[in-house]
Amino acid sequence: MSLENFMSDAISPWMKENGPDCDIVMSSRIRLARNFENRTFPLIAKAEDLDDVLNFFQESYQDTDFNERGTMQFLRIADLSPIEKKVFVEKHLISPHLAEHAEEAGVLLSESEQVSIMVNEEDHLRIQLYLPGFQLRKALSEAFEVDDWLEQKITYAFDEERGYLTTCPTNVGTGLRASVMMHLPALTMTHQMNRLTPAINQLGLVVRGIYGEGSEAQGNIYQISNQITLGKSEQDIVEDLESVVSQLIEQERQARETLTEELSIQLEDRVFRSYGTLLHSRIIESKEAATCLSDVRLGIDIGYIQDMPQSILNELMVLIQPGFLQHYAKRSLSGRERDVLRASLIRERLHLENN
């Protein structure tokens, strides 16, 4: 398969679009946790109960059309190969938890892969909706549409007092996790993230690395999300997150300005060294690749590097992950083999732009 074809397969269509403030906010995500009223939650449910849920989902939603989102496709995780599972996780279409508990799990995907509904995750349903850039409110209203669409055929576990009932007490109420993926190189370089993270935590928000809980901020990419789900309306939760994200955008822009004013030549040097590494290296580990990609992306945003699309960071960050490399090679690879293939894929991808 040519790289171009592979890429268009590998990257979710929605990721190629630009959104508001997309120089800093890579994507906005809404997740809603929902359960069936009269069924045991997946955590302790028997296999046949879980199978029932899967069958119900397959029968009710396989190949159904949902408004302008086109035909929904239902997949059983057990039918995916181990490498395909990894790819789905790296594309954020399913969670690591779902991939691990594959026997009785499934996912319903929209054509653009913007909507993914995980079935038999920790909760019966986890509705996820992504939008490019900074548009949480729009993502929330679109996620509500999906929620309402599902509700036509499902009676949710809901209590007037407690709201949507979930397996974990941390999700009860709205079942909402709103999050943004932010590229914050200047705040990281100037060590301001160390100072900002505890302050953000105090506001009831959580800062994490790109692949969720416990992962480090690869490529200066941070995920920021709400922690509280009970006692606040979805709109308020989203607005609170929005106001913090807006401030972070502002601070990142200021930090970039200061860097370009005061350390212009050093910054330019760093950007082009990283660019050189990506263009010419033959062996590259994912951590180094992520760091270089972050520098190059910053160089594009500032204008040091021209004729290179901003989306290159989003694309390549997914492409350099172990699952994708093995998907491309169509076999499992040793660590060294991956580092070699990673270097060659990055070179090839950058040459596509330079021609």
Added chain:
Amino acid sequence: MECQECHIRPATLHLTNVVNGQKTEMHVCEHCAKENGYVSYGQEGYSLHNLLSGLFHMNPSTVQGHKHFAQAPAALACPKCGLTYNEFTRIGKFGCASCYETFEDNLNPIFRRVHSGNTKHEGKIPKRMGSGIEKKRKIAAYRESMQQYIQEEEFEKAAELRDKIRLLEQQKDGQEEGES
């Protein structure tokens, strides 16, 4: 302040150690702290889960205003899914929707801690069971602002709200009659 180890980078971590009543302070940068093992970064991603089940095991005597809590019924089990209260506190998760009713008396302190003091849902309501609940919420909100107006002696505005509440209540009655 510069890092007392490398004297190059600024000190971003300030550690206080108390050994046998002797207090020592350290001011180091992140890099040196990592090198010298002052902090372990591997454990940074703490598990929320561990934290939670810790919350469930809190000493009942510290929880006030909850008369049932002292007799936290370890053997209590959910009639639907069979999850016992003991298991619930150990795994920190519910087994089914009925668990919420079964363990109701012990939930408020947990929710309060996890959700900054909140125990009551304020957000979306499923469309199918929605209209009744929404009306109730609206009436409650009108009542609250009506009281506010009365205190501020804005009686005209209060009267307006009173009429709105009446209208809503009548609608509700009418609907219920219609349904039965």
